[in-house]
Amino acid sequence: MTLPGEWEMVIGLEVHTELQTATKMFCGCANHFGSEPNTNVCPVCLGLPGSLPVLNERAVELAMAIGMALHCTIAPSTFHRKNYFYPDMPKDFQISQYDLPINKGGFLDLPDASRVSIERAHLEEDTGKSTHLGGTGRIHGAERSLVDYNRSGVPLVEIVSGPDIRSAAQARAYASELRGILIATGASDGRMEEGSMRIDANVSVRKAGEPFGTRCEIKNLNSLRSLVRAIDFEARRQIELIEGGGVVRQETRHWDENLGATSTMRTKEEAEDYRYFREPDLVDLAPDDAWQQRVRDGLPKMPAERRALLSARLTSSTEAQFDAVEVVIDLNLETYVHAALDAGVDPALALARAANELAGDIDNLGHLSSEGFCATLLMEQRGDLSATQAKTVLGEQLAHGGDPASIAASLGFERLSSESLEGTVATLIEQFPDEWARYREGDEKLAQFFIGQVMKVTKGQANGKLVVEQLQARR
Amino acid sequence: MKSAAQTVADVASGASSANEELDRSLGAIRARNDELNVFLYVDEVGARRQADAVDEKVRRGEDPGVLAGVPIAIKDNLCQRGIPTTCSSRILEGWRPPYSATVIERLLAAGAVPVGKTNLDEFAMGSSTENSAFGPTKNPLDPTRVPGGSSGGSAASVAADMTPIALGSDTGGSIRQPAALCGVIGVKPTYGLVSRYGLIAFASSLDQIGPFAKDVRDAAILLEAIAGHDEMDSTSLPEPAPSLSAHVDDGVAGKRIGLVRDLVDGADDEVVDAVEGAAQVLRDAGATIVEMSIPEFRLGLSAYYILAPAEASSNLARYDGVRYGLRVDADDVTAMNEATRTAGFGDEVKRRIMLGTYALSAGYFDAYYGQALKVRTMMIDAFARAYRDVDLLLGATTPSVAFKLGSKVSDPMAMYLSDIFTIPTNLSGEAAVSVPFGTGEAGLPTAVQLLGPARSEARLFAAARILEIAEGR
Numbered sequence: 001m002t003l004p005g006e007w008e009m010v011i012g013l014e015v016h017t018e019l020q021t022a023t024k025m026f027c028g029c030a031n032h033f034g035s036e037p038n039t040n041v042c043p044v045c046l047g048l049p050g051s052l053p054v055l056n057e058r059a060v061e062l063a064m065a066i067g068m069a070l071h072c073t074i075a076p077s078t079f080h081r082k083n084y085f086y087p088d089m090p091k092d093f094q095i096s097q098y099d100l101p102i103n104k105g106g107f108l109d110l111p112d113a114s115r116v117s118i119e120r121a122h123l124e125e126d127t128g129k130s131t132h133l134g135g136t137g138r139i140h141g142a143e144r145s146l147v148d149y150n151r152s153g154v155p156l157v158e159i160v161s162g163p164d165i166r167s168a169a170q171a172r173a174y175a176s177e178l179r180g181i182l183i184a185t186g187a188s189d190g191r192m193e194e195g196s197m198r199i200d201a202n203v204s205v206r207k208a209g210e211p212f213g214t215r216c217e218i219k220n221l222n223s224l225r226s227l228v229r230a231i232d233f234e235a236r237r238q239i240e241l242i243e244g245g246g247v248v249r250q251e252t253r254h255w256d257e258n259l260g261a262t263s264t265m266r267t268k269e270e271a272e273d274y275r276y277f278r279e280p281d282l283v284d285l286a287p288d289d290a291w292q293q294r295v296r297d298g299l300p301k302m303p304a305e306r307r308a309l310l311s312a313r314l315t316s317s318t319e320a321q322f323d324a325v326e327v328v329i330d331l332n333l334e335t336y337v338h339a340a341l342d343a344g345v346d347p348a349l350a351l352a353r354a355a356n357e358l359a360g361d362i363d364n365l366g367h368l369s370s371e372g373f374c375a376t377l378l379m380e381q382r383g384d385l386s387a388t389q390a391k392t393v394l395g396e397q398l399a400h401g402g403d404p405a406s407i408a409a410s411l412g413f414e415r416l417s418s419e420s421l422e423g424t425v426a427t428l429i430e431q432f433p434d435e436w437a438r439y440r441e442g443d444e445k446l447a448q449f450f451i452g453q454v455m456k457v458t459k460g461q462a463n464g465k466l467v468v469e470q471l472q473a474r475r
Numbered sequence: 476m477k478s479a480a481q482t483v484a485d486v487a488s489g490a491s492s493a494n495e496e497l498d499r500s501l502g503a504i505r506a507r508n509d510e511l512n513v514f515l516y517v518d519e520v521g522a523r524r525q526a527d528a529v530d531e532k533v534r535r536g537e538d539p540g541v542l543a544g545v546p547i548a549i550k551d552n553l554c555q556r557g558i559p560t561t562c563s564s565r566i567l568e569g570w571r572p573p574y575s576a577t578v579i580e581r582l583l584a585a586g587a588v589p590v591g592k593t594n595l596d597e598f599a600m601g602s603s604t605e606n607s608a609f610g611p612t613k614n615p616l617d618p619t620r621v622p623g624g625s626s627g628g629s630a631a632s633v634a635a636d637m638t639p640i641a642l643g644s645d646t647g648g649s650i651r652q653p654a655a656l657c658g659v660i661g662v663k664p665t666y667g668l669v670s671r672y673g674l675i676a677f678a679s680s681l682d683q684i685g686p687f688a689k690d691v692r693d694a695a696i697l698l699e700a701i702a703g704h705d706e707m708d709s710t711s712l713p714e715p716a717p718s719l720s721a722h723v724d725d726g727v728a729g730k731r732i733g734l735v736r737d738l739v740d741g742a743d744d745e746v747v748d749a750v751e752g753a754a755q756v757l758r759d760a761g762a763t764i765v766e767m768s769i770p771e772f773r774l775g776l777s778a779y780y781i782l783a784p785a786e787a788s789s790n791l792a793r794y795d796g797v798r799y800g801l802r803v804d805a806d807d808v809t810a811m812n813e814a815t816r817t818a819g820f821g822d823e824v825k826r827r828i829m830l831g832t833y834a835l836s837a838g839y840f841d842a843y844y845g846q847a848l849k850v851r852t853m854m855i856d857a858f859a860r861a862y863r864d865v866d867l868l869l870g871a872t873t874p875s876v877a878f879k880l881g882s883k884v885s886d887p888m889a890m891y892l893s894d895i896f897t898i899p900t901n902l903s904g905e906a907a908v909s910v911p912f913g914t915g916e917a918g919l920p921t922a923v924q925l926l927g928p929a930r931s932e933a934r935l936f937a938a939a940r941i942l943e944i945a946e947g948r
Contacts, residue, residue, distance in 0.1 A: 043574045047793050049567070049675040050554040050576060052708050083789050083835070087808055092792035139808065147797070275835035277844060280680035280786060282709050 001168060001232045006207045009235045010215070011165035014200040015178055016158050017188040018126060019062045025125045025155035026053030026095070033194050037148035045153035047090030052281050059155035060102070063123045064287060064295045065185040066157050067103030069302050070118045076286035077102040077122070079279040084272045088128035088147045096124035096158075098276045102285060108161075108181070109304060110173045111326075117162035128152040157187065163202065163212065168231040172224050175199060180303035180330055192223050199227055203234045204248070213238070214248040218255050218262055230255040234262050303329050310334055314347045321348060324355035333358050339370035345377045353377055357394045367401040368394070376404040383463040386455075389413045413461060421454075421462060425470045428453050440475055447471055476503075476636035479545045479693040483586075486544035487533060493526035493544030493588060500546035500590055503637045511613045513631045515551050516559050517591035522546070525588045532586070540586025542700050547582060548632035548641035551592035552599055553684070554673040555579050562675050563607035564597045566819030567800045576673020577708070578642060578684055578701045585700040590638060593628025597821045598791065599649055599677040601625050602893040605884050606823045613880065616658060616919060620877040623653030623893070626687070630657040633687045640697050641687040646677050647779055648873070648897025650685045651909035655872035655922030658911045660694045660939065662686050663897070665929045666904035667712040669698070670705030676790040678783035679710075681901040690948055691910075691940045695719040698932065717933060725937035728761030731865040732938070737772040738870020738896045738924065746871045749913035749921040754869060756945040757938065765865055771857035774850045775898040776891060781834045781847035782902075787824075788831030794819060826887065851902045858903045858928070867938055868926040871896050872909040876919040896924060905929050910939045912946060 003009065021031050027044035043051040064074055080098035101122030108116050129151050134143030159178065165171045179197060182188035188196055199222075204215035218234055221227045233255075238248050252271075253262040287295075301309075307329050314321055328334050333354045340350035353373070358365065376397070380390035385408060396407045428450060429436045439446035447468055454462045477485070477496075485491035501519065508514050532539040549555060552562045554572035556579075561567045575583075582589060596606040604627025605611040612627040614620040615635035622631040626643025630653035633641050643650040645663040654661025662685040669684045676682060684701065688694035696719075703716035734754050739747055754764045796802035796815030803814035820828070834843035861868060873893050883890045900907040907926040915921045923942065927935045 043572075046798065048554075048572065048574070048799070049560070049562075049570075049793070050552075050572070050673040051574075052672050054707060054709050081789050083792060085792065085795060085809070085812055087795070087797045090793060090798060092795055093789050145808065273837045275789070275832065275837075275840075277785060277789070277835055277840075280678075280710075281676075 003235065004239065007205050007239050008208050009166055009231065010163050010204045010206060010212055011171050011231060012163040012202040013161045013165065013171060013174060014158055015175065016156050016198045017182050018196040019059050019155040019157060019187055020189055021056055021058045021062065021155055023056060024153040025056050025059050026153055029153065031154050035150055037150060040150045045090070046149055053095060055282060055285065056155060059123060060285065060287065061295050062185065062187040063102050063121065063157050064292060065299060066159065066182065066187050067106065067121050068296055068299055069181045069185050070103070070106035070108055070121060070159070072103035072106030072118060072121060074102060074287060074292055075100065075104055076284060078284050079282045080276045081279050083275045086127065087145060088130045090128065090149060090152055094125060094127065095279050097122035108174065108177060110170070110177050111307065112173065114170065116164045116174050119160045119162055121157055121159040124156050124158060126151050126154040126156050168228040171201065171231055172228050175224055175227055177303065184300055184302055195222065198222060201227060201231055203231055205235050205238045214250050216248065216250065217252045219252060219265065221255055226255060226257055229260060230262060233260060237262065306334060310337065313341050321351055324351035327355040327359050331359050331362055336370050336373045340374050340377050343374040343378060345374065345381060349377055349381060353394065357391055361398045364398040367399070368397045372397050372404050379404065379408065383466055385413055386460055386463050388460045421466060422470060424454055424457055425467065429474065439471065476639055476689065478690055479542065479639045479688065479696060482545045482639060483541065483543050486529065487539055489533065493529035496544045497522055497526045497546055497588055497590070500638055503635065504590070507615070507635055510618060511615055511631055511635060512610050513593055513612055513628045513635065513637060514548070514591045515561060515563065515594050515609055518558050518589065521558065522588050522590045525583060529586045529588070540584065541696060542582065543586035545587050545640060546590045546638045547587045548591065548593045548629050548638040549579070549589050550595055550626050550629045550643045552595060552644060552675040553579060553642060554675065555589065558592065560592065562598045563595050563609055564819065564821070564824070565608045565801055566794045570800045574673065577670035577705045579673065581701050593632055593641065595628055596625035597824050599625040599644055599646055600823050600827055602652055602890050603883065604628060605880065606821055608821055611880060614657060614877045617877065617917065619879060621656065621880055623656035623877065625649040627653045629687050630654050630659055630661065633659045633689060639689060640693055642684060643687055644674055644682055644684050645901065646681045646783060647901050648894035650687065651897050651907060651924060652873045652893055654687055654909045656877035658920030660688045660691055661909045662694050662698060663900060663907045664698060664702065664932060665906045667710050668702045670708040670711050672705055672707035678786040679790060680786060681783055691936050691943050692720055692723050695723050695936050717930065719933050719936055722933040723936050723940050726760060727757055727938050727941055730762045730867065731765055732757055732762045733765050733767040733861055733865040733868045735772070735868050735870045736766065736768045737770060738868070742871045742874040743915070745876070745913070745915035746874060746921050750869065750871050750923050753912050753923040753942050756942055760941045767861065769857050769861055771853050772899045775854060775902055776895050778847040778850035778902060779898045780830065780891065781843050782851065784827040784831030785834045785844050786831065788828045788835065791824065791828055854899055854902045858905060862928045866934060870924050870926070872922045872924040873897070876915040876921055900926055906932050906935055908935045908939050910942045912942050
């Protein structure tokens with residue numbers, strides 16, 4: 001979206017990510033999405049009187065891994081209590097980090113070469129989940145509320161960016177790159193639709209060169225699409241307000257996906273006083289050098305580096321290949337692509353099959369070996385399989401596993417002999433004399449017509465490239 | 476009444492049985508509980524089951540444990556699975572915890588027989604056990620007087636020979652002060668020595684579970700049984716339970732003991748006499764008594780009444796009517812929270828929640844909570860300086876003998892002053908023992924307090940034992 005006049009957006013994002021630990025942050029309950037309500041609970045995560053928290057070391061390691069990937073300093077840190085009443089928070093306070101977070105001062109470089117600073121990335125516990133019945137579905141006016149405490153005490157890391165982002169598109173790129181990092185570190189599955197990554201956006205507007213304007217915080221954006229729409233809506237709302245002679249009030253706003261609009265949740269004056277103080281039930285957290293080094297040694301390559309490694313092997317840089325690289329990095333498919341390139345598969349073909357066929361059936365990758373992927377693509381490249389056949393053979397491997405040559409044989413995908421193809425082409429030329437004449441006169445579009453006819457006759461077994469060779473030879 | 480140590484010996488040898496000891500305890504409770512209101516709940520069924528298990532072990536020739544067959548009273552802010560646990564508050568009425576505190580698990584493993592839950596000041600906030608939603612406990616030595624508090628029920632259970640030992644919790648003196656007023660031994664162990672898992676929090680950084688007993692050896696045996704690292708409590712000390720009962724007779728020869736003016740000044744004359752008499756006994760036993768002043772101790776009370784309520788305001792937030800205990804229905808969730816808390820908490824609890832909420836509020840935090848933390852650091856430093864010079868400190872536990880029921884309920888400040896000598900140890904997280912010593916007004920017991928650095932329990936017990944011997948026990 002382009003803003004009117006000399007307006008520019010100033011955006012900072014707070015990204016909450018649930019950590020993929022086996023157990024919760026302060027107890028041994030399973031950290032598992034989708035269980036029956038209130039089954040993964042114990043005295044600790046229910047905040048029962050007398051219970052005490054014990055910190056999960058794995059959560060600390062994942063938080064450190066995130067911090068390291070974001071070039072943060074790992075610092076000695078403490079836990080605080082953030083006090084406020086809410087039914088889905090069993091202790092009526094949240095254990096979080098306040099003035100001394102575990103990670104501080106880093107940055108994230110985006111694919112467009114812009115850099116966004118990271119102020120901090122700290123540990124905290126998640127709340128339970130409320131479902132409000134009746135009324136608007138929000139707590140006010142609801143007839144009754146149900147609370148599921150399975151999520152209560154799930155470890156979270158909150159990553160706070162500096163106010164460095166200048167457009168919704170850049171915000172999207174930041175969130176997307178961060179998501180890649182979270183997945184790469186193993187910290188998160190990045191599933192926004194399950195709430196394992198949630199975004200709050202601080203948005204203000206200003207005329208270029210002026211000091212920051214008053215910001216509004218938009219809560220709980222649960223998809224990249226919502227993030228972009230909400231930021232654009234909010235920036236336009238603030239500009240219209242200011243240009244109409246109004247002032248932006250500092251407030252927290254709610255994004256309504258259906259209305260496509262933000263609305264006031266609470267104003268600054270209504271903001272809670274959280275009465276932060278040190279959590280007396282936990283001790284200070286100061287990971288020693290050896291522990292930090294172990295985590296650092298275990299870090300895999302981050303998306304930016306992987307993207308660079310893959311891009312360096314491409315022979316051309318088309319938009320389609322750039323997009324395919326994004327998909328391949330995002331879905332962690334590059335083992336297949338690198339293997340195919342090593343085996344001599346054309347980069348365009350390797351990227352296309354990975355970004356389309358593999359990406360489309362991501363849950364079944366376990367059935368497909370890189371060898372199977374390479375062999376299939378080489379058969380296609382040699383002309384032993386047509387494109388359609390190669391896709392079918394890949395699909396069969398994804399669904400049931402197996403060896404591509406045997407699958408091709410069992411499906412009757414025999415390469416047509418050149419004699420048989422010659423015969424087919426000759427017959428079709430006789431059958432369609434007008435089309436053949438136009439082709440000979442130089443209408444190249446007719447090549448497609450003949451390929452289509454050949455495919456029909458051979459039930460897709462022919463190789464399009466070889467058909468064109470035949471046609472050209474007879475011209 | 477028979478000591479815990481003797482009970483264990485008798486049960487193990489077959490001279491007695493856990494069931495006989497339990498009968499004796501239940502008989503004593505039946506005889507006086509209506510009058511004194513010591514127990515809020517007597518778990519006859521569970522106690523009988525545990526006694527049977529102990530007797531069965533003896534019969535089979537298995538080790539029945541270091542507390543085999545000893546009846547024990549449990550302050551009602553310790554969670555015991557399936558047993559009503561109220562903190563003497565309406566807000567927890569009807570709640571039965573689905574889990575047991577670590578100390579309960581350890582007691583059961585040691586063969587002790589928990590007989591029931593004792594009265595306390597609501598959420599352990601008070602010094603007389605009069606702030607209980609279920610009525611005050613009376614002092615067994617004079618039922619017109621308070622037993623002290625907040626662990627008044629547990630102190631009274633031992634004083635009334637209902638159980639030879641009991642567990643309490645001490646946040647600002649809640650074990651030592653009632654022990655003094657009831658004439659029994661009370662121990663506030665080093666912070667972290669005993670796991671707090673399952674102790675319903677009042678002020679988490681100050682709370683510590685500890686024993687009541689008739690004599691020093693029983694206190695040492697009980698503390699050994701419940702102490703030691705617990706992975707469920709992050710603030711638990713890393714080492715296993717120390718050896719304590721083996722050192723009870725170590726004496727004090729060659730020890731330097733500081734007699735602290737600031738832990739005596741302002742006490743009644745009879746209490747001052749007791750402290751000076753105790754100093755003489757310790758000197759006679761070979762200790763060197765050094766007179767000293769630690770003026771920082773006088774700041775303890777004001778720092779405590781910021782820090783403890785601040786933590787309490789957060790710890791008690793969870794009693795909101797949503798999940799357990801009392802719920803008073805109202806139009807929406809906020810109104811329900813408010814109605815529930817209004818009906819469920821007593822005046823003193825409300826007073827402290829308000830104090831603490833205020834102390835943590837934006838704009839006041841630095842002036843109150845922040846300042847109190849600095850005082851706490853000063854207190855820790857002052858203790859450390861003193862312990863560079865001496866091995867232990869000596870002073871009064873509380874300024875007077877047991878006072879009359881109702882005499883201080885309308886004056887919170889007067890009540891708070893009962894804890895002026897005990898609070899410094901909670902702020903430093905160190906150890907202290909109250910030992911009955913001497914007699915005051917109306918034949919009531921006076922007491923002295925021995926204080927030591929972290930992990931000095933064995934040394935404290937040895938000194939306390941010297942005073943006990945001098946008293947003819």
